[in-house]
Each structure stands twice: as C-alpha cells, then as structure tokens.
Amino acid sequence: MNPYERYVLPKMIDIACSTGNVMKARSKIVPQALGKLLEIGIGSGLNLQFYDANKVSSIIGVDPAAQMQSLARERAADIGIPVEVIAVDVKGIHADTDQFDTIVMTFTLCSIDDPVAALREMARVLKPSGRLLFCEHGLAPDSSVERWQHRLTPFWKPIAGGCHLDRDIPALIRESGFVIDELSEAYLPGPRPMSYVYSGVAQQLA
C-alpha cells in the first residue's frame, strides 16, 4: 500500500462520506437496523451514531481497509452496543448460514471487487427473516450523466479506493438473491456523476 492509500485516502473518504447530505441519507435508513447486525465496509464508522441501542444487540463491522479502523473503534466506544471491527471482507468472518438479523451497507458496493459474490455471501449469512439496509451511490438515470460515469470511472477508481461510479445498484442486489422491498433514488447535492443515491431495504428471495 502506498502512502496516499495509507494516510491520505482514509481521511478523504471520511470527509467525503460525512458531509451533511450524506449523513442525512444515512439517517433515513440506518436507524431501521435491529438485532444482531453485520455492517459491510464499516470504514471509519460513520453509521455507528445512527444505531439504536434499544434495538440493535451487537455489531460486527467488516472492512479490509485496516487503516480506517481506529476511527471506527473510537466512534464505537460510547454507543452502548458491543461492536467488533474486523479487517476482512464479508467472506473473511466465516459466519454460519442465517446468522444476522440486519446487514447494513452504505457507500461500499461501489468499491467491492466482486459485488455479486459479496452480495451472495450476505444473502447466505442473513436470516430468512433478516433485512439488508443499503444506501449506495451508483448509475444515474440520465444518459448524459451515465456517459460521464462510464468515462470517469477508469480515472476515478485508482484515486478513490476502487470506487466505480457506474454500478447499477438495484440490478446487482436483485441478481444476487435478494428482492427489494423499498427503494428510493435521487441525486444528492454535488457533482452528478458521484451523487445518484439508491437507498432501501431488501430481503432474501424466498
């Protein structure tokens, strides 16, 4: 890992992911979490403040980027819920099937190398009654913005932690064994190629 990825990128991601509009988008979906929870790509722990200690019993946060974890642990310290942060991807926790009541994934699917494999693993470890809560930026519906997303992604990805601007988030979720029960989508304020956000709730296909 080069110095940019180790020292600069984590701070930049934390700042970009904690703007007012992004935090507002999180606040609409994350508080729906309950029970035994797995957060995919916990990063610097920006969702932790939105979990309700009366509803969430425990949190495992996975993220292969170990350099983000000290911030996540600091943010976990006083939320009143046991939090374990582990430097692996979802497969790395070797969880049994049907383990979790809720999986939370925010602004992460853009950066996962093999999103369908990761989502299929999430479907496996989620209880049949469990819910995937997601809030992800991705492919915009306007063809002019979409064209820019395709053009920019090869340049954006190496400087932004592997982030793809042009992933069709609902299609990936559906393709991976989930049915989407609730979905809202809109541009957040900001550059349009980076700011079309899909937010919702999915369950495993019966």
Ligand SMILES: C[S@@+](CC[C@H](N)C(=O)[O-])C[C@H]1O[C@@H](n2cnc3c(N)ncnc32)[C@H](O)[C@@H]1O
């Ligand atoms: C833009 S950051 C978002 C962090 C956090 N989810 C948030 O909402 O602030 C993307 C995160 O995805 C993580 N990531 C990349 N590949 C991953 C994988 N295979 N499994 C889990 N997380 C991954 C990165 O390390 C990074 O922390």
